[in-house]
Every structure is written in structure tokens, then in C-alpha cells.
Amino acid sequence: MTSTRPARRGRPGHHREDVIRAGVELFNQQGYDATSVSDLTGRLGVTKSALYHHVDSKAQILEIALDEALGGLEEALADALTRETAADRLTAIIGGAVRVLTAKQPQVTLLLRLRGNSPVELAALERRRRFDHRVTELVREAQAEGLVRADLDAAVATRLIFGMINSLVEWYRPDGPVDPVLLGHEVLAVALDGLRPRD
Amino acid sequence: MTSTRPARRGRPGHHREDVIRAGVELFNQQGYDATSVSDLTGRLGVTKSALYHHVDSKAQILEIALDEALGGLEEALADALTRETAADRLTAIIGGAVRVLTAKQPQVTLLLRLRGNSPVELAALERRRRFDHRVTELVREAQAEGLVRADLDAAVATRLIFGMINSLVEWYRPDGPVDPVLLGHEVLAVALDGLRPRD
Structure with a gap:
């Protein structure tokens, strides 16, 4: 999965990261299947040969971008797994996933x-x-440790937590007023304690 | 938005609903932008003129399908708004949205x-x-009534609740063992009380 190929030297004003960024933008706007190599060269204002100077194919752009997302999540998980208790591991992966998503x-x-x-x-x-x-x-x-209710199916609980977390990609604005670390605490608070006020 | 045009009579074995269903399937599989009219006729095994017997365009299929989704959600909202208290209205729209999504x-x-x-x-x-x-x-x-914590921004709380609800479209299986009404109760329980056991 991971591209180990080193970034080649780009023309002045164009780096491999620009190509990846433009590709990801187009894929998100119009879908991967609907995006052609001509769309990419048009967006970047370069020729096909200039594009292929940086990447082998449209699929390679997708692969690199997905590796950045998955690599980030896997790193957050590896970091969470170093914690002592299940409660700490679960809170660490929730906070870590919010950081990666933002x-x-x-x-x-x-x-x-x-x-x-x-x-x-x-x-x-x-x-x-x-x-x-x-x-x-x-x-x-975390259920065995008593942090999470034991009457819930663990897979359903995971999907509901990640439903909340993943919804961030739809509405989080990097230039907005919400701090990612505070947002992580907020998601964690809602996931663990819910919306109802505790007595 | 809503198509008020009556369904025309289809050829034997092909109804307008089949055309809509096939269109939605293809749009979800490969993206709306990447789906051509030829993809649609290929999936249905009909000619273009047979397809245009049922719908005016690819865009009309999209419009009808989106109207079914939005109409369902709006009906659930209208039903929720008939309830007496804010708490009942909020729990009704959460349950109703889960029903529409499933x-x-x-x-x-x-x-x-x-x-x-x-x-x-x-x-x-x-x-x-x-x-x-x-x-x-x-x-x-519901915050004013005390059902929902007042320290949370209402828009953020709404997005987190609907993040959970909307995630259902990714993992709910209509032929699976999970009952939609029970699932609605489960989502509501997690949204209001969270994952941590109450003392």
C-alpha cells in the first residue's frame, strides 16, 4: 500500500505535494471515477508529461492520499495502545482520531x-x-473495565462513536473557531456521557 | 423540487420504480457524475427510448430519489413537531430519522x-x-427544557447526533439481525446517556 518511491524533483513552482493536493480536491469534488488525467492537468495548469514527472498514475495519487489518512489513524492507534488502562486507550484513540480527521x-x-x-x-x-x-x-x-456499558454490542458502539467522529469531515472548518483539541474533548464527553445533563 | 409528473405506463416487466432503483444503485456505486445514460440502459437491459419512456433525464432520477429521502425526513420532522414537549419532539425526530434511514x-x-x-x-x-x-x-x-446539556453548542450537538444517525447508511444491513425500532432506541440511549454506565 505505502508508496516507498522517493518524490522526484518537480519543475519550479510545482511539487509532488501540489499534485497530490489537487488530485484529492478533484476526487472529493467530482468523485475519483469521474476525474480524468486531463482534469488534473487542467487544474494544475501543466502538461501530462509534467504530471507524470511527479506521479505514475491517477491511482497512485489516490494511493498516496489514502495512505496519509490511514497512516495517521494507525499511528494514533499505536500511540493509544501504549496507555496503561483500557479507559485511557479508548479515550486516547477517540482524541487521536479527531486530531487526524481535522x-x-x-x-x-x-x-x-x-x-x-x-x-x-x-x-x-x-x-x-x-x-x-x-x-x-x-x-x-473498556466494557470489561466498566468504562463502557456492557449491554451495548461493542461493534455497534464503535460504529456510533466513529459516526460522530467521521461526521467532522463534513462540517469541521479548519479556519473556523473550533479548536481540534477542545473538539476532541467535546466528542469524548458526548460519546461517554451523552447529551443529557448528569444529576 | 418535487416531481409532480405522473408515472407513465412502462413496458411489461419494467416500471418507473425499477428505473429509479437502478439509477440510485449506480449513482451510489460509481458516483452520479461518472454514471452515463448508457450505464443506466446497460444495467436495466433496455434501449434509451425505453428509458426515456419512464424519465426525462439522469437528473430527474436523481431528483426523484433525493425527494424520497428528504420527503421522508421532513415527514418525520412534521410528525415530531406535533409532540407536546421539546424532549418528546427531539426523541421523536431521532427515532423518526433512524426509521427513514433504514x-x-x-x-x-x-x-x-x-x-x-x-x-x-x-x-x-x-x-x-x-x-x-x-x-x-x-x-x-431541549436545552431550555433541561433534556440536553446547556454547555454544548446546539449546532455541534445536532451534528454529533446526526453523525451517529447518518453513519447507519454505511453499516446498517436491511437483511441483518438489527431491528430498526430497537436501533432507534439504542441511538437515542447513546445520544442522551452516552456509553458510560450511569451509577
Whole structure:
């Protein structure tokens, strides 16, 4: 999945990151399947040969962007797994996932809208499923520890928590007034304690 | 927005609903922008003239499907607004939205993935925004009544609740073991009381 190929030297004013960023923007605006290489060169104002100086294909742009999203989530999970208690691990992955979603919003948006129409998409969906399964394990451990109600199915609880978290890609504005760390605390508070005031 | 044109009589074995259903399936699988009229006729195994016997355009299929999703949500809201207290109105719209999402999953999936690249999409997004604003009002009233914590921004709370609800379109399986009414109660319980056990 991970592209290990080093970034080649771009023309003045165009870097590989610009190509990836433009690709992700177009994929999110009109869909990956509907985006042509001509759309990409048009957006960047470069020739096809200039584009292929940076990347091998449209699929490689998708692969790199998805790796940024998934890599971020996996790092947050690895960090959460170093914590002592299940409660700490669960709160760490919720906060970490909110940080990744706000920091890498375009790439995560792409990940969440995948349809699985190509090998790159299927591989990313499989990697996302492994992440989900490991988070479900954390929820199950948190149930055993008493942080999470035991009457809820752990997989359903995980999906509801991540439903809240993932909705951020639709409405979070990086230039808005909401601080990502405070937002992480807010999501955690709602996930654990709900909207009803505690007595 | 709403198509008031009556369904014309289809050929034997093909009804207008089949055309809408096939269109929604294709739009969800490969994106609206990437779906051609040839994809539609190919999926249905009909000629273009047979297709145009039922609908005027690809855009009309989108419009009808989005109207089914939005109409369902608006009906659920109208029903919720007949309740006496803000608490009852909020719990009614959460349960109602879960019912609409599970009953009209393909159409709501389409609604939630809209990119706003056409007049039909922009009109639907505007109608969805009006729905969201009215639900935010319900949350605000529920805060005034003490059902919902007053320290949370009502718009953020609404987005987190609907983040949970909307995630259902990604993982709910109509042929699975989860009953939609029970699921509505579950979502409501998590939204109001959170995942932590109450003492």
C-alpha cells in the first residue's frame, strides 16, 4: 500500500505535494471515477508529461492520499495502545482520531467516500476494516473495565462513536473557531456521557 | 423540487420504480457524475427510448430519489413537531430519522454523498440545510427544557447526533439481525446517556 518511491524533483513552482493536493480536491469534488488525467492537468495548469514527472498514475495519487489518512489513524492507534488502562486507550484513540480527521480532512474525506471500485480502493477499505476491528477490541476491553456499558454490542458502539467522529469531515472548518483539541474533548464527553445533563 | 409528473405506463416487466432503483444503485456505486445514460440502459437491459419512456433525464432520477429521502425526513420532522414537549419532539425526530434511514437507505446514502455539482444537487443540499436548522432548533428547545446539556453548542450537538444517525447508511444491513425500532432506541440511549454506565 505505502508508496516507498522517493518524490522526484518537480519543475519550479510545482511539487509532488501540489499534485497530490489537487488530485484529492478533484476526487472529493467530482468523485475519483469521474476525474480524468486531463482534469488534473487542467487544474494544475501543466502538461501530462509534467504530471507524470511527479506521479505514475491517477491511482497512485489516490494511493498516496489514502495512505496519509490511514497512516495517521494507525499511528494514533499505536500511540493509544501504549496507555496503561483500557479507559485511557479508548479515550486516547477517540482524541487521536479527531486530531487526524481535522489535520488531514481532505484525505480522510476521500477515505470515507471510497466505493471499492479499484484494487487501491479495496486495499484501503481492508486496511480501514482492520483499524475498525482493533478499535472495537478497545471498546470491548473498556466494557470489561466498566468504562463502557456492557449491554451495548461493542461493534455497534464503535460504529456510533466513529459516526460522530467521521461526521467532522463534513462540517469541521479548519479556519473556523473550533479548536481540534477542545473538539476532541467535546466528542469524548458526548460519546461517554451523552447529551443529557448528569444529576 | 418535487416531481409532480405522473408515472407513465412502462413496458411489461419494467416500471418507473425499477428505473429509479437502478439509477440510485449506480449513482451510489460509481458516483452520479461518472454514471452515463448508457450505464443506466446497460444495467436495466433496455434501449434509451425505453428509458426515456419512464424519465426525462439522469437528473430527474436523481431528483426523484433525493425527494424520497428528504420527503421522508421532513415527514418525520412534521410528525415530531406535533409532540407536546421539546424532549418528546427531539426523541421523536431521532427515532423518526433512524426509521427513514433504514427504510430508504439507498436514497439517503445518495443524499449524504451529494457534492453540489448540479442545480438538482444544490437544491437538495439547501433543503437538507433547512431540515438541519429546524432540528438544531429542537435541540436548543431541549436545552431550555433541561433534556440536553446547556454547555454544548446546539449546532455541534445536532451534528454529533446526526453523525451517529447518518453513519447507519454505511453499516446498517436491511437483511441483518438489527431491528430498526430497537436501533432507534439504542441511538437515542447513546445520544442522551452516552456509553458510560450511569451509577
